[in-house]
Amino acid sequence: AQKVTQAQTEISVVEKEDVTLDCVYETRDTTYYLFWYKQPPSGELVFLIRRNSFDEQNEISGRYSWNFQKSTSSFNFTITASQVVDSAVYFCALSETNTGNQFYFGTGTSLTVIP
Amino acid sequence: GAGVSQTPSNKVTEKGKYVELRCDPISGHTALYWYRQSLGQGPEFLIYFQGTGAADDSGLPNDRFFAVRPEGSVSTLKIQRTERGDSAVYLCASKQGAETDTQYFGPGTRLTVL
Numbered sequence: 001a002q003k004v005t006q007a008q009t010e011i012s013v014v015e016k017e018d019v020t021l022d023c024v025y026e027t028r029d030t031t032y033y034l035f036w037y038k039q040p041p042s043g044e045l046v047f048l049i050r051r052n053s054f055d056e057q058n059e060i061s062g063r064y065s066w067n068f069q070k071s072t073s074s075f076n077f078t079i080t081a082s083q084v085v086d087s088a089v090y091f092c093a094l095s096e097t098n099t100g101n102q103f104y105f106g107t108g109t110s111l112t113v114i115p
Numbered sequence: 116g117a118g119v120s121q122t123p124s125n126k127v128t129e130k131g132k133y134v135e136l137r138c139d140p141i142s143g144h145t146a147l148y149w150y151r152q153s154l155g156q157g158p159e160f161l162i163y164f165q166g167t168g169a170a171d172d173s174g175l176p177n178d179r180f181f182a183v184r185p186e187g188s189v190s191t192l193k194i195q196r197t198e199r200g201d202s203a204v205y206l207c208a209s210k211q212g213a214e215t216d217t218q219y220f221g222p223g224t225r226l227t228v229l
Contacts, residue, residue: 004157035217043204045158045220091157102148102171103208103218105157 003027004094006106013082014114021077021109023092029053033095034068034075035103040088051075082113117141119221121207127227128197136192136224140209147190148218149182150206158206164190165212197228 005024013019025034036048049059051068059066063080079086089110093103120139128134140147146165150158160174164184172182179197184190194201204225208218 037220042222043225044222045206045208047217047219050217093157102160102163102174103150103158105150105159107155107157 002106003104004092004106006090006092006109008109009107010110010112012112012114015084016081018078018080019082019111021079021090021092021111023075023077023106025073025075025092025094027073027094027096029096029098031097035093035095036066036075036077037091037093038088039091039108045091048077079111082111084113084115087111087113119207119209119219121205121221121224123224124222125225125227127229129229130197130199132197132228134194134197134226136194136205136226138190138192138207138209138221140188140190140207141219143211144209144219145187145212146210146216146218147184148208148210149190149192150208152204152206152223154203161192161205194226197226199228202226202228 003026032053034051037045038048039045049066056068065078067076089108091108092106095103122137148163149161151161152158162169162175162182163171167184167187179195182192204223206220206223208220210216210218
């Protein structure tokens, strides 16, 4: 069973639009961590954010914001006023403390920002 | 400081050959991970080292795959008798070691088996 689901395979938006990338996860652990990574065309995975399961506060960092809701097992990522440089594949990942902290990645959402 | 480095960046080999992929983690990071990423997919876990020992190798697809980390720093992923299905990007990540830490990824090695 897929532990992390990113239902949106590809999204295209026009520059300056807001866009939300969805992430739904599945775990039986009470302690776990959720992550978002960006993978630009160069291929390197760039860390964006980490949340632990006990902290449901939403977080904002510049144009990025994250909405963590345990009730719906979701950890969505919103980019405000998108820019062409935001074009990349974005991965959501889950780390469970009972499995050696390996990451379970979703299949990624490819975001294209059109100028 | 320096990030995770991986060599080579690209490797083309023929079916049946043996390959070695190298990962140099961030200095001081005790935990090291190998992942495989196929086209259009997210990275898939292969193996995890804590120090010199493989703490979890449950992701290795079969016994043609093996990884070592003899001195607790650099790691080598070894693939014997390569098959065309092994073609993928192999990613390495490291973290300081505590369960709360974030994994930082290298640029990957793109392996192509002809």
